[in-house]
Amino acid sequence: MAEQQGMPPIADSGQTDPLAELRDIHLPGAIQDWSPAPGWWLLGILVVVLTIFLTIRILRYWKSKQYRREGIRALQKLKENYEGSPESTHYLQEYSQLLKRVAFGCFSRDEVASLTGESWVAFLDLSGNTKEFSMGCGQVLIEGNYAQSVEFNHQALHDLGLLWIKNHKRIMP
Numbered sequence: 076m077a078e079q080q081g082m083p084p085i086a087d088s089g090q091t092d093p094l095a096e097l098r099d100i101h102l103p104g105a106i107q108d109w110s111p112a113p114g115w116w117l118l119g120i121l122v123v124v125l126t127i128f129l130t131i132r133i134l135r136y137w138k139s140k141q142y143r144r145e146g147i148r149a150l151q152k153l154k155e156n157y158e159g160s161p162e163s164t165h166y167l168q169e170y171s172q173l174l175k176r177v178a179f180g181c182f183s184r185d186e187v188a189s190l191t192g193e194s195w196v197a198f199l200d201l202s203g204n205t206k207e208f209s210m211g212c213g214q215v216l217i218e219g220n221y222a223q224s225v226e227f228n229h230q231a232l233h234d235l236g237l238l239w240i241k242n243h244k245r246i247m248p
Contacts, residue, residue: 142181143180146176146240147240150173153166153169158229161229163225164225170236171216175188178198178243182245193217196208197209202243202246203242203244205238207235
């Protein structure tokens with residue numbers, strides 16, 4: 076009957092057990108002292124050096140942008156002070172001084188310190204890649220420091236200063 080269903084015939088009891096012919100499980104050798112191949116040492120040293128290099132680059136970049144972060148905080152504080160007691164000439168003087176302090180973070184003192192009036196707003200336009208200081212709301216910086224009372228949109232001026240602090244770039248002569 077087993078042969079009719081395509082099954083092999085049942086083995087005689089006199090045959091040997093096929094599992095007995097298998098070899099026993101081979102255990103791994105004893106674990107040796109930890110000393111990886113030279114390639115792993117080189118890879119480890121490379122990873123450490125690369126990590127140190129990238130950390131130094133990131134810290135330098137972060138530190139190079141610190142004057143911008145401080146400028147943004149000071150500009151926000153200046154805005155809050157102005158909204159508390161709106162005195163336009165004082166605000167404009169402080170605003171212009173703040174932008175000069177921020178400019179000292181990127182430009183030399185000789186390039187920036189002597190700039191006033193039209194040359195100052197032209198510098199801000201050139202370094203900020205804008206025309207808003209000389210032709211927009213920033214025009215108030217040209218003579219606003221010398222007037223007794225000046226009308227201007229302090230929110231637009233604040234936004235312009237914020238934009239300049241974030242985006243100004245070193246100008247190549």
